[in-house]
Structure formats: structure tokens, C-alpha cells
Amino acid sequence: KLRKKVDPCYRREVLTAEDGATLLLDWGESEGPALTDKSPIICLLSGTTGNSYSSYITYLMKSMRRKGWRPVTMNYPGLTEDKMTS
Numbered sequence: 001k002l003r004k005k006v007d008p009c010y011r012r013e014v015l016t017a018e019d020g021a022t023l024l025l026d027w028g029e030s031e032g033p034a035l036t037d038k039s040p041i042i043c044l045l046s047g048t049t050g051n052s053y054s055s056y057i058t059y060l061m062k063s064m065r066r067k068g069w070r071p072v073t074m075n076y077p078g079l080t081e082d083k084m085t086s
Helices: 055-066
Strands: 010-016 022-028 041-045 070-075
Touching: 022 055, 041 055, 055 070
Parallel strands: 041 070
Antiparallel strands: 010 022, 022 070
């Protein structure tokens, strides 16, 4: 049985490195306990061909958020519809 798609409620943060490369971070902001400055951050990294919308990442993001953690995932260059920079 296939799982239905879930919406992890992402907030995208775009960082530009000193060398001009762009890093795309998606923060999970789905429902969960109130976050504080002391809430732990967990970084989920997809496989080499995946991105923040891979099904296992979206399920993990929602699960971590329900535990009161701040989940974030980094998208590898060229694996999203955003323009890639170097």
C-alpha cells in the first residue's frame, strides 16, 4: 500500500556562500509543540537524487516537528526547480 503525500509546510531559506554558491534550506513548519530557542535542530539529508519533497523526507520532517524539534533539509544543487548558482 502506498502512503498518501503529506505537506511538510516548508519555509525556504536561501543562503549565498562567499563563493557565490546558493544553498537552499527548507525548514519544516507543520503543526507541533511550541518551539523555543532551546528546541533542538535536526538536519535531514536526502539521497543523491532526492530533495525536500522526497516522500521519506516529508514524513520524517513532520514526525520530527511533532516531537518538538526544528527539522531542516538541504537541497542539493540542481535537484529543485530553483536556479542553480556556483
